[in-house]
Amino acid sequence: MLATLQQATRVAVITGAGMSAESGVPTFRGAGGLWRSYRPEDLATPQAFARDPQTVWEWYRWRQRLIAAASPNAGHTALAALQIVRPGWRVLTQNVDGLHQRAGNPGVLEMHGSIWRTRCVSCRRPGPTDPALDEETAPLPRCVCAALMRPDVVWFGEALDADVLAAAWTVVENAEAVIVVGTSAVVYPVAALPRAARARNVPLIEINVEDTPLTGSVTHVIRATAATALPALASQL
């Protein structure tokens, strides 16, 4: 595996919630992800936003504050440092927290959008970073077309941005190795990316603290957290 990565100039690194776990960012799923009495599935949908945009925005502002208080961990930093000497390494993330960018990683493909961006629910025009981060009850942001702005993230039941997904496919199709970090990779269409790499015999490396549905089809497993495994890996390349 090391020889492969040492020789590879183009590597796709697909990251998920486990990437940010050691930064103290909750996954917002499962019992620990409850906010008030809501589950993420009750809030992160277009229907929820249409019904009660105030509550959805309050939840996102709460999440923004948690993420703002977190910092990139040693895994984010290692990937960012590695990309300086290996510019063909490309991060594709399912995370919306922006921690890869805060670590200094350029060219990150945010497949599920960013909690730091807004866009109009009607005309899709991008808006500024939500200015009311610290004010849970501040007026909801509005577009110049008068419709509400929403967090620019992919909600349950929504399709990924076609351009971002196409760019992710290009990266994976050209990769000489694919590393999957901290994600169970079960949600399509992102789940199809590592499987497509395997289908054309590209080495597939999993970094995860536990088995995932992908484990059986990877070529190498590193049973460790992102913040432990990535600096160790980078130091050998």
Ligand code: ZN
């Ligand atoms: Zn608009």
